[in-house]
Amino acid sequence: MGTRVGAGWFFKSCGQCQFCLSNRQNLCSHFEGTGRDAHGGFATHMLIPQQAAIPIPSTLEDHIAAPCLCAGAVGYRAWLIAVENVGTIDSIGFMGYGASAHLLTAFLRQKFPHIHIHVFARREESRRLARDTGAGTVTPPHEAPPSPLQAIIDTTPAWEPVIHALDFLQPGGVLVINAIAKESTDQNALMHIDYRRHLWMEKKLTTVANVTPRDLNEFLTLCGSIKLPIHVQTYAFDQLPQAIIDLRHSRGVGAKVLLTPP
16 A cells, blocks of 8 residues: 556456466457556546556656656567567667657666667757757668667658668668557558568568566666656646647657646
8 A cells, every 4th residue: 555656558468368478468369458448547546457556666756657657668668679689789779759769768878878879850859859868879760870770669650761770770680660550651662672672681570569567567667776867748637638739740859748637
């Protein structure tokens, strides 16, 4: 009683399938997400399963912990998948610079200061924030980094950045797509994949699906042990419509947090 906890995207899973029994609850066919399958995403009080109650370190303020439980945790899972595919990482890129890439840039700069971070972003405002957060180099999405990268995490809703990212990988590198969905407007870009240029030399392409309780617990614990210099834009609860509009139209930079009434 009295422990401060947060609820991330993971709400519950079946607990009995091969995925649940191997700490891959995110792949369970009965996965349920907070706010989508279970009520409470905008509530002041809610009931959650014990497994979904993530302890929040005392060093993290609420408005910092909130994006860590969402965009940050799924970005952390993308990072773990990159490490699993490549091993020790000395260079990584972020295609797109929303909340997930921003939080992970701040996290990696604090925990792994030797890693070179390159950010691909359309808007100068986003590129400026990336530099301020610790990115070593920054370019628009279509411009190559100074040297090929071991891993790239794509957080964009489009397909063209995927082609660029594959082009910018080292041999044996991995592209991790960290997106809930891809829009169909530029899907024809896939017709321009060149096998030798984009896929040969054992380049890998994989995706992130949801998060697990382990991801959430690990990331919150790690964030609690460092100073996380992130930019957070907060909205009062009655500003919810504006927050959704700003999010949909990519207005502002960093993470967005809705403050519920006390």
